[in-house]
Amino acid sequence: MTFSYDMSLDPEYEKPTYVGTGNGLGGEKLKDEYDIIVIGSGMGGLACGALSAEYGSNVAVLESHIKPGGSAHxxxxxxxxxxxxxxxxxxxxxxxxGPSFNPLRTILDMLGEDLKCETYTGLGYWTPEGYWRFPIGSEKKFEDLIYERCGKEEGDKAVEEWSALRARLKTLGGSTTAVSLVNLRQDAGMLATTAGATPYVLTHPDVFLDLPLTFDSLHKTVDQIITVPFLRNYIDTMCIFCGFPAKGAMTAHILYILERFFEEGTVFCVPLGGTVEMAYAFQRALEKRGSELSLNTHVQELIYDKEQQRISGVRLKNGKVIKAKKAVVSNATPFDTVKMLPDGGDAPELPEGVREWKKTLGKLPRxxxxxxxxxxxxxxxxxxxxxxxxxxxxxxxxxxxxxxxxxxxxxxxxxxxxxxxxxxxxxxxxxxxxxxxxxxxxxxxxxxxxxxxxxxxxxxxxxxxxxxxxxxxxxxxxxxxxxxxxxxxxxxxxxxxxTYGLAWAAGTSAPFAGKLSNLLPFPFPNLKTPVDGLLRCGDSCFPGIGTPSAAASGAIAANTLHHIDEHVRLLKETAKRQPNYAYLDPGPIGDLYKAAVGWSTPSGELRGDGEEYGGRAPWE
Incomplete structure (x- = not known):
């Protein structure tokens, strides 16, 4: 269920401490300063940390728990x-x-890390009507399932409606194979890093007309096309992993399923050794590049520099202060992030916009x-x-x-x-x-x-x-x-x-969703925050709830923190090393855009290494 809760009314009582979660007092051996500090080792935080290290930054990922992985441990x-x-x-x-359109796997391949898995080809459903199995990797088997559950007459209708839904969303679905989430960044450099999609856009100009639909509620399309209960129920269950059924889920959520789940050879995967192996793969990538993951290291407070008017580091639970040259990235929920601001976000030295941000985030539905x-x-x-x-x-x-x-x-x-x-x-x-x-x-x-x-x-x-x-x-x-x-x-x-996560239903823009929200119904708060030097990633940022989505948000944060040269370099290297990722390469058009906008990346407030911090670009 979705709940509305005002954090300003949070009752004062001691939260229980569980054996096995750690006391949060670690981190005493960490250095006094890093380029980037990441709070939280969920998939978003680990992806951000490992990619930032690949881009040349010295990173510390701080995890309050004694185990990495966040929800995937x-x-x-x-x-x-x-x-x-x-x-x-x-x-x-x-x-x-193996190499795939799943952004989590894509990021691991960009970092040169493997993940050993066993596979299976279906998902069991236990419903009021009995047991049935959704087969992945075969259009024919899915059609057979439709007839098995619906009978001949309604089955014919269901197959026709399913084909109509896929046809309606085919152009948008195709865009998921023309540009990846890992190509994205939150600055003008995105013009260059996504330029590889130009041929697809030129041959499918209607993609621009459908762009708002990507972020709109899926039910608006489903209600126009799908009437057979079996299909409507199936679509709802495929969407619910993002927190909502079709009503409330972004259309983007179903695009990957429509485009990928029915291709021959597609399988579900079990990471050998448990899902924590995904975290260990990111940890290996992070440490190979000279950066650190510190467990049992609880961040007590974000440090605000009044002179520079930015977040300049963190104070740990053990009292140690660690500085961040470029930025602090919070992989915590927005509700937990605002609690780490000085005086819980109420400190008088903070910009007025920060207090409004805290007040609004604290009341967002979850x-x-x-x-x-x-x-x-x-x-x-x-x-x-x-x-x-x-x-x-x-x-x-x-x-x-x-x-x-x-x-x-x-x-x-x-x-x-x-x-x-x-x-x-x-x-x-x-x-x-x-x-x-x-x-x-x-x-x-x-x-x-x-x-x-x-x-x-x-x-x-x-x-x-x-x-x-x-x-x-x-x-x-x-x-x-x-x-x-x-x-x-x-x-x-x-x-x-x-909480399972932020619960802003698709169809309208969430507060603090950025300037693009004036054009598109963007249902996530911005990864940038009203206070310079503080970014966010994780399942409360675009592209939303789900382990692959959280990893993608971490990649977008890392890309945004670094110069476009490093981002494009890695995209090109990955495309060259693995032909399946050829679509990541921005190509010659990307090189032209890079020459035009590269000077502006990263945006001024995220530059470190002795450079004077600048302001944000007008579109930010």
Missing amino acids: TFSRMHNGGKYSFEVGPSIFEGLN HGAIMHLFLAIDATDLDLSHIEDPAHLVVQDWGRSLQDSQNLCSFFIPSLRDPSVCPPGKHCIHVYSSGGEPYEPWEKLDTGSAEYEAFKEQRAEVLWQAVERCIPDVRKRVEFSIIGSPLAHEAFLRRDRG
Whole structure:
């Protein structure tokens, strides 16, 4: 569900501290100054840090937790001498097993890092109508599924409507293969770095007319074309990973699915060793380039330099002050970022615009939290031949909101593809709700109290029932189980109120979305902030919620922080090294634009290395 909450009314009480999250007092061995400081080691922060290091900056990525990865990290438990590893976040990935249009994989390839994966070719659905499987990588198999679920008469209609939707969005969908998110930057240099798309634009001039549609709510298009309930429900479930069903989701969210999921050879991926391996790949890239990741290092406050009128560094929880020559980039949520400003953003020396920014961000709608259930089970004589895939969605009632945490959940059995995550003869299962679990009933409960434990069991019952759809005797097979509440989600992931993320529905521009929001309905606040020297990245920035999107936001932040020469160099090198990425090369037109606008990059307020800081460009 989506919630509106005024942070200025935040009650004063001590948040619970969980064993295993760290005390945040690390970082004592860090240097006194870096070019760039990144707060948070989620996919956005790690991508920003590693790419910034590739561009020549000296970077420190500071992580409050004892593990990297943000929502994409893995934790382990020992039981009867055996080790069980569990995911805490996303588990449905496409295109991680090799060069692809998935921006997370693209960035790893730009950095020369690999990611070992096992693959699978479908997604299980447990619905009121029964079990069915969405097959990826085949148009024919998807059409067969439509007829299986709809029958001949309605199936003919559904196939026709599905073809019409794909045709309507084909030009926009094609643009996703003409220019990548990693080509983007937030300054005039974007004219040069995206110039490789010029041939596509010249042959598809209607893309300009459809550009506003990219950021508009998908339901406006779906409602005009799709009437068959099966298709409407399917589209809603494909969108819900961004936090909204079709109503509220950007049209851009479905473009990748329409363009990519039905190509032959497309597969879902399980990173071997857990999703934390994605974080480790970025960490390797960061450290190979002489930069650092510091865990258990909590940032207490952003430091504001009154003379230069900019954020100049951070103060750690242990009291150490670290300076940033160019900028500080926050991978924290906007709600957590504003809390790190001096006096929580109310310090009188801050520009007036910063206080307004803080006040507005604090009241922005947000998604709810997530409930988790982690299961270690005995797989002796367990017959799972009725399923083919480790990832599954469970819907209780199509008539209820998919944002309702008691209606939609997912479960993931990574050990079906990666047996290294648990002892032989066992399985690990992660069950998690949609990001709509209300936080308010939890916030005043005492962790460990009988009332708290009873409420955990009550709210997690639907998660147990979800797994029972697939494994009826799962409760008898349990070796041990762990329930993760929104309070635990908040503590382990360092997200205010455990939120799934910012919940600004597509269709209108979000506050502080930048000058482009006057032309396009941009549903994300700007990665730049009203105070110089502070940028943001992560799932509350463009392109939004989701691990690949968060990584892309980090890339855009890194690109924006550096001269266009470095950005173009890496795009060209990647295109030359891997033919699949030829579309990244801005080409000769990009070189012409670079000569014209290169002088303005990065924008004045982000320059360091002894240069005098300048102002922002008029369009910023």
